[in-house]
Structure formats: C-alpha cells, structure tokens
Amino acid sequence: MEGDTATIGITFHAQHELGDIVYVDLPKVGTKIETGKGFGSVESVKAVSDLYAPVDGEVVEINDALASAPEKLNEDPHGAAWLIKARVEKGADLSSLLSAADYQTYAGAEE
Amino acid sequence: MSAPLKRTALYEVHRAAGAKMVDFGGWEMPVQYSGLIDEHKTVRAAAGLFDVSHMGEIEIHGREAAKLADFVTTNRASRLHKGQAQYSGLLYEHGGFVDDILVHKVADDAFFLCVNAANQEKDFEHIRAANKFDCTVDFTSESYAQLAIQGPTSREIAQRLTEVPLSEIKYYWFVDGVFADAPARIARTGYTGEDGFEIYIAPEFAVRTWSAIINAGRPFGLKPCGLGARNTLRLESGMALYGNEISASTSPFEAGLEWIVRFDKGEFIGSAALRKQLEKGLTRKLTGFEMRGRGIGRDGYEVLVDGQPAGWVTSGSPSPTLNRNIGFCYLPLARARPGEKIDIVIRNQPIEAETVRTPFYKRQSQ
Numbered sequence: 169m170e171g172d173t174a175t176i177g178i179t180f181h182a183q184h185e186l187g188d189i190v191y192v193d194l195p196k197v198g199t200k201i202e203t204g205k206g207f208g209s210v211e212s213v214k215a216v217s218d219l220y221a222p223v224d225g226e227v228v229e230i231n232d233a234l235a236s237a238p239e240k241l242n243e244d245p246h247g248a249a250w251l252i253k254a255r256v257e258k259g260a261d262l263s264s265l266l267s268a269a270d271y272q273t274y275a276g277a278e279e
Numbered sequence: 280m281s282a283p284l285k286r287t288a289l290y291e292v293h294r295a296a297g298a299k300m301v302d303f304g305g306w307e308m309p310v311q312y313s314g315l316i317d318e319h320k321t322v323r324a325a326a327g328l329f330d331v332s333h334m335g336e337i338e339i340h341g342r343e344a345a346k347l348a349d350f351v352t353t354n355r356a357s358r359l360h361k362g363q364a365q366y367s368g369l370l371y372e373h374g375g376f377v378d379d380i381l382v383h384k385v386a387d388d389a390f391f392l393c394v395n396a397a398n399q400e401k402d403f404e405h406i407r408a409a410n411k412f413d414c415t416v417d418f419t420s421e422s423y424a425q426l427a428i429q430g431p432t433s434r435e436i437a438q439r440l441t442e443v444p445l446s447e448i449k450y451y452w453f454v455d456g457v458f459a460d461a462p463a464r465i466a467r468t469g470y471t472g473e474d475g476f477e478i479y480i481a482p483e484f485a486v487r488t489w490s491a492i493i494n495a496g497r498p499f500g501l502k503p504c505g506l507g508a509r510n511t512l513r514l515e516s517g518m519a520l521y522g523n524e525i526s527a528s529t530s531p532f533e534a535g536l537e538w539i540v541r542f543d544k545g546e547f548i549g550s551a552a553l554r555k556q557l558e559k560g561l562t563r564k565l566t567g568f569e570m571r572g573r574g575i576g577r578d579g580y581e582v583l584v585d586g587q588p589a590g591w592v593t594s595g596s597p598s599p600t601l602n603r604n605i606g607f608c609y610l611p612l613a614r615a616r617p618g619e620k621i622d623i624v625i626r627n628q629p630i631e632a633e634t635v636r637t638p639f640y641k642r643q644s645q
C-alpha cells in the first residue's frame with residue numbers, strides 16, 4: 169500500500185506452484201476490481217489460473233512489461249513483476265492483505 | 280473419497296530431489312523437476328530421465344500368443360520379428376479405443392505389452408475376455424519399473440551402463456540384457472520424438488538404476504524430468520495421448536492412425552466397425568493447429584469454423600522448441616487439412632488459429 173494505491177501481485181509460492189509462466193492477462197486501466205472476483209489470469213505451460221482481487225478498487229496501472237516477458241513473474245513476483253496497481257476504495261477492509269515482507273515471514277514460519 | 284494414490288518404487292527419490300508431485304491418473308508422479316521448459320529443452324538438446332513405472336505391463340504366453348495379439352490389436356503383431364516392437368491399438372467392437380499400446384515380440388510364444396497407466400486394469404480385462412486361444416494372459420505391472428532415457432545423448436549415456444551394443448538396436452527394437460547390473464529389457468522406443476531407450480527392470484532395482492543413470496548422464500547434460508515435459512515433448516512430436524486425442528469415442532482413422540490398422544491380417548476386435556466407418560466415410564479428423572492470435576488453445580476448448588462450433592481441442596500447449604502455441608483438434612473432415620483459418624474459444628473470446636501439418640517438430644537425424 170502507498171497512500172490509497174495497492175500494488176497487487178502473486179506470491180513466490182504461487183508462481184512456484186504454477187511453474188513456467190507463459191502468459192499474463194491483465195485488465196485495462198479503469199477496470200473495477202472486486203474482492204474475491206477474478207480480474208485476470210496467468211498461464212503456465214500446463215494450466216490457466218485466475219487472478220482474484222484481494223480488495224475492492226479501480227485499476228490505475230498495469231505492468232505492461234509482463235505481456236512480453238511473462239517469465240519475470242517466476243523470477244521476481246514480489247518485486248519487478250507486480251501485476252496491477254489499484255486505487256482502493258475508501259473504508260475498504262485491508263486487514264486480510266499481506267505485504268510481501270509479511271508474506272515472507274509467514275511462509276518462512278510454515279517451513 | 281478417492282482411493283489413495285499409487286506410488287512407483289522411485290517415489291522417495293523424486294520427493295528427496297524436490298520434484299513437484301501431482302495426481303496423474305491415480306498415481307502420485309513427478310510433474311516437474313527443474314522446470315517444465317528447462318526439462319523439455321534438455322531432452323531436445325541433451326538427455327532427460329523419466330520415471331514411467333506407472334505404465335502397465337501385460338504378457339501373453341502360449342502356442343497361440345500371436346493369434347491373440349493379432350485378434351485384440353489393430354496392427355499386425357504376428358508379423359513382428361523376435362525383438363521387435365510396434366505401436367498398436369486395442370479397440371472395442373464399435374471401433375473406439377480401449378487404449379493405445381506398444382506390443383513387443385519376445386518369442387514366438389511370448390508377447391509383452393506396455394499399456395497406459397490409467398487403462399491397465401481395463402486393458403487386462405479386455406484382453407482376457409477376448410482370449411479364446413491356446414495361451415495365457417498375465418497382468419505383470421507389479422513386476423516392472425520403467426525408466427525412459429530420451430534425447431540425443433541418451434545412447435552414449437546408456438552405453439556406459441551396459442555391454443549390450445546399443446547402436447545395434449534399431450528404432451522400435453529391443454534386447455534383453457543386463458543394464459546397470461540388473462536384468463533389463465532395453466527397448467529403443469520413446470514418447471518424446473528423440474532417440475532414446477525405455478528400460479524395464481524389476482522394481483527392486485529401480486532406485487539403484489535411476490541413480491546410475493543420473494551419475495552416468497551428468498557429463499552428458501542429462502537431467503531428471505517430469506511428466507509435464509513428457510507431455511509437451513510428445514505433443515510437439517505429434518504423438519497421441521489416450522484420453523485426449525484418442526478415446527472410446529474416437530477411431531484410429533479419425534485420429535490419423537490408419538497406419539496401425541491392418542485389415543490384411545484378418546478379423547480383429549473392432550475391424551467390422553472400422554470397415555463400416557470407411558464405407559460410410561469419416562465425418563471428422565484430428566488436425567494440428569497453431570495459434571495466430573494471442574492465447575493458448577487448451578484441452579477441451581471449443582473450435583469454431585466460419586464462426587460456428589465445429590470441434591474441440593484435444594491437447595494444446597506452448598511449444599518450448601518452436602516458441603509457438605500448438606495443439607490438436609477434431610474438425611469436420613472437409614476442413615481437416617493444413618491452411619484452414621479457425622478460431623479457438625479462449626475464455627469466451629474467439630482467437631485466431633490456423634491448421635498446420637504435423638508433427639510440429641521432427642528431429643534431424645534418422
């Protein structure tokens with residue numbers, strides 16, 4: 169989160185489960201996203217997986233670089249290979265969001 | 280609710296090596312090791328080692344073993360030489376596939392069948408029920424582990440582990456000998472489109488033999504591979520997969536496998552239905568395609584011809600070798616030829632594709 173803008177991506181664990189990612193389909197800027205609803209998809213060689221929005225909001229930026237280099241999602245899902253930035257609605261419940269740093273702590277504890 | 284997954288003798292080896300395991304037709308199998316694309320390219324450029332011990336084995340023994348083999352399969356098993364293998368079909372009376380299999384002639388009175396994992400019990404019952412001949416049918420899957428070494432360096436690697444002169448084994452022939460100190464059936468067969476060997480050994484030797492191949496293969500670039508790469512490799516090479524290109528509701532002619540149907544050998548299970556199908560004419564045929572628009576036409580997706588539903592994708596995937604999105608689909612006969620513009624419905628959007636000649640990939644030598 170930066171101000172009211174959330175940067176949304178997939179976790180390292182998710183990219184690992186998917187395997188080699190070959191396509192990323194992202195919504196257009198201006199699209200409304202809704203918690204728990206699909207906003208795009210990622211495809212690995214083996215399968216298609218829907219992307220689910222973690223918050224209500226509106227897409228303000230998409231990571232265009234992923235269209236030509238989807239494999240970046242395997243390499244740096246918590247960094248350069250973010251998916252979309254969304255302006256989060258006022259008063260949205262952000263308690264279930266996990267930052268990349270929190271996620272690492274959480275995933276580390278699982279091992 | 281489902282039955283526990285079956286495991287091969289190499290299950291612990293896969294787990295210890297960090298392979299990703301999935302349910303594959305009731306078997307807990309490695310889908311990938313280092314990564315599907317990396318494994319795929321390794322098999323094309325060097326060699327890969329696959330655990331395919333989930334595959335089933337059925338053996339026919341007795342004076343009329345060849346007669347039963349001819350009666351239950353589409354290809355001409357009785358014309359095989361000792362030590363020769365052939366690709367063949369097991370059909371129902373109605374002409375659809377029970378399975379696609381490899382038939383090996385071990386001796387005049389002994390045939391060894393390698394069948395698909397998920398079909399093995401069904402295949403055995405089918406063959407046993409058809410056995411009106413002086414021979415026995417045995418289900419011997421538990422007596423074998425099967426390892427596949429595939430890729431251009433596979434012969435050099437395998438040769439370090441056996442005194443059997445491997446260069447003398449022709450494609451689709453096999454030799455019984457000793458491999459990595461274990462009694463083995465060494466067949467020059469495979470499911471990747473590359474040169475290679477499929478090695479049948481007793482399960483108790485599986486771990487040792489696997490390690491021996493990994494060690495011998497290291498200087499030759501060999502890597503362990505999962506079933507994910509096996510699928511993309513076979514697809515590029517234009518090989519059918521049971522449950523996708525072929526099934527109980529598709530015939531060998533529809534699947535482009537007329538070359539495994541030998542009417543000249545006499546009656547066999549399904550031959551009457553196949554003759555009738557030829558007389559009436561086919562209505563659809565399996566066709567290769569490449570995506571032209573952005574997207575991957577995947578298994579089960581609908582295919583449109585002139586904007587109308589006309590068929591379905593049987594297998595579709597990115598091709599790691601060609602860097603294109605390829606696949607097979609069933610199309611009405613008149614359009615089942617290269618150069619046709621079709622659309623594949625990907626998440627409710629028709630995306631352009633074009634039919635192409637197969638195989639998508641063919642290796643240089645041989």
